[in-house]
Amino acid sequence: MKPVLIRLLLLLAWAPFYTQAQQRFSFEIEGGHFLKDGKAVPIISGEMHYPRIPHQYWRHRLEMLKAMGLNTVATYVFWNLHETEPGKWDFEGDKDLRRYIETAGELGLMVILRPGPYVCAEWEFGGYPWWLQNIPGMEIRRDNPEFLKCTKRYLDRLYEEVGDLLVTRGGPIIMVQAENEFGSYVAQRNDIPLEEHKRYNAAIRRQLADAGFDAPLFTSDGSWLFEGGTTPGALPTANGESNIENLKRVVDQYHGGKGPYMVAEFYPGWLSHWAEPFPNVSASWVARQTEKYLQNDVSFNFYMVHGGTNFGFTSGANYDKDHGIQPDMTSYDYDAPISEAGWVTPKYDSIRNVIGKYVDYVIPEVPAPNPVIEIPSIRLTGIADVLAFAKRQEPVESPVPLTFEQLRQGYGYVLYTRHFNQPLAGMLEIPGLRDYATVYVNGERVGELNRYYNRYSVFVEIPFDATLDILVENWGRINFGEEIVNNRKGIVGPVTVNGMELSDWFMYRLPMDGAPGPDKTAEVRAGTPEASFLHRKPVLYTGSFNLSETGDTFIDMSAWGKGIVFINGKNIGRYWQAGPQQTLYVPGVWLKKGENRIVIFEQLNDGPKNEISAVKVPILKELKS
Structure with a gap:
């Protein structure tokens, strides 16, 4: 019997016990309202991502969220976290999405599921598996048969994992997002006809429905991007919209002249890149805006209420046309109300005080922080010596440098090596560097190349019978914007000295997994x-x-x-x-x-x-x- 079938049978067997452990309720969108058991309720939500928190801390962080006064938790689902290779799935440990949702339900929280398949989230490749780029004929985020074949497999498998946790089955998942911020992508990719964009968006909505996701669907975009991002049958929500009048106007325009009204991403903090100042968002402004929403019957989701950490190689990168790549930091603190380590902040206290004035339920006491040591x-x-360590492995030989993807390596580092029988001096240029490299001649470092600072060249003097080593790091694939389609790593073009292309390379994989x-x-x-x-x-x-x-x-x-x-x-x-x-x-x-x-x-x-x-x-x- 297949493992997936065994898991499904176990889920069916345990479903009655699970639904007794939490309170069953109904949820629907009707008459311009969110209705829980037929009563209009606001969604007061916070975004918190399961793999950015050790699973042993999930309950603590969810209790922190509830003690801030929230009644809902939202999370993206990270496709590349779960399908590590084509058809190979992992939902264990810190990847156990089901357990995360169950824990939220046990605490009386509603859950908003954001499965993408694109998520952005300052996450590697926006949640896409790196190996998609190796599939012939693949074009991501388009009405492309090869891509939609893969998204269908992902969404079908995800339903097998958490489908019985939908509110329609007695679980806590009240809403499911179709795609993510697609309107911004439509605006950026104006080389693609709008009709095709809409076909793709509709295809993802159908795949969710075909898989079995029958809870209410929604989309999220900036309010000025609804034309490209909304899709029939899904509630439009406006990210980052602080103007209540504009929010209601644009939602009414695309949703039959009625609400409900929701800001699916309300930013109490902001993302942070390496080599750039850490962003700060005023606690007083966040508290005032929270109260403004509550006073005007606007539901919202704090993005992020607790950021957590980009452990391992999970952080992605943004891309700026004028600047270049902007790698995201390991910390995903986000200047959020709950700090990276799960601590209360002044922002947390001010939001808690505001929410307490407007809700009809008792807000629990704030749980104690976890112990801290030095x-x-x-x-x-x-x-x-890492150069020596790398070269004890079997190399891959090629006339030209191969990318990480061609080497079938997702993350980490690759050492590119070339031997010279004749001396050579001049400007070494690697315009196809993705993303960071240190350059060595006979083991001595002669330069550092860096895609963030647009440093792609260094002067080298290579003596007779010498070795050139280039150690390249993947800094995280781009997670937002039109450049997401250009996401191969390593060296993606010719390496030259004085304009002469170098050939005959040895490559050593260092995935550091x-x-x-x-x-x-x-x-x-x-x-x-x-x-x-x-x-x-x-x-x-x-x-x-x-x-x-x-x-x-x-x-x-x-x-x-x-x-x-x-x-x-x-x-x-x-x-x-x-x-x-x-x-x-x-x-x-x-x-x-x-x-x-x-x-x-x-x-x-x-x-x-x-x-x-x-x-x-x-x-x-x-x-x-």
Whole structure:
């Protein structure tokens, strides 16, 4: 029997017990209102994404949301998180969407599901699986047979996972979003006829219905983008709309002259990029706008009420025509009412006070924060050469550089290597760099190339019988805008010196999908003369530390260059000296009493490191570039 069928039979068997554990209710959109059990209710919602929070903390964060006065939680569903390879699905652990929704229902919260298939969310590739780009004839986000074949498989599989949690089956999911912010894409892709855009949007709506999603559907767009983003049969909602009169006018125009009225993304904070100032949104403005909505019968969803963390390689990137790529930070704090580590903020308190004046239910007490610890000193005992480590693997040979996708690697790093039998000097140019590279000649770093700063060239002197190494990092695929269709990583075009194209490349994959262990690396002791030979090379630092108690903490990377950190085998994310983020959040549930292990992949290694520390307070606003 197939695993999916077994899971479905178990769900059917347990459905009566689940529906008894939560209160069943009806929900519909009728007469210009949201009706719960036939009574008009406001949706007072907050966005919170399950994979950005360890699953052990889901209940705490949902209790925090409820204690702010909210009655609903909204979440995107991240297709690439679940279909890691074509037809290979993962809904376990931090990916257990079903358990997340069930927990919300147990706490008496309604749930808004936003399955995309495109989500944006400052998430890698906007939620699309990277491997879509390898399918012949594929054109994403279009009325394209190959693409719609894949979206259908995803939505059908998602229904198998959570379909019985729809309100129509006695579950807490009250509404389902069809596509996401499609109106902005229509405006950006004016090279595609509007009729085709509408066919695609309608196709996604039909696929949701065909899969079995029969709860009310909605769309979300800026109010000026409804023409391209709305679709028949779905309630239009307006993102970021603070003008009540305009909100009601445009919804009435596209929804038969009546409400209900909802702002599906009300921004109490904002997203943050590396090398740019951390955004701040005034708590007093958020409180005033919240009250304005409540006074005028406008439902809303805080995006985000709690951001969490882009662990591992899950962060995406925005793209600006004038500037270029803008990689999203590891922290997804978002200046949200609930901080990255789940703490109350002044913004939280002010919103809670406002909501308390308008709701007819008792707002529960705020739960206590999770314990926080500091670790004054973690000794780093080993250091290993990543260039040497990479070259112990089997290379892929090609006349031209291959992309990550051609190498069938989604994330991480690729080392591009070429040997020279004759000396060569001149300007090395890699206009097809995606996204960040360090360049070495015979192991000595000669330059750093960077798509954020549009640095694509460096002068090189290559002697006789020498090796050129280019270590390339995927900074996260673009998640918003028309450039989402140009999302291959690595080196996507010719590499030249003095205009002459270089050929005959060896490529070594470094996906870093797990922490490299000492059995895989030729370590030397950190701080020894041998370690000094690794100065300015990419290296792996290793160490261990003992704890008598566990708790949340923040690894302080402010004295480091660029890289990623593993704690007990978990990739807690990227760091970069540019800031503004200088610490990495470590959930206490990923630590253990006794011995813990740390591995740091430091790409620049401009100075020797013997120790590192973890602090109690994050540093998210220290911009150095």
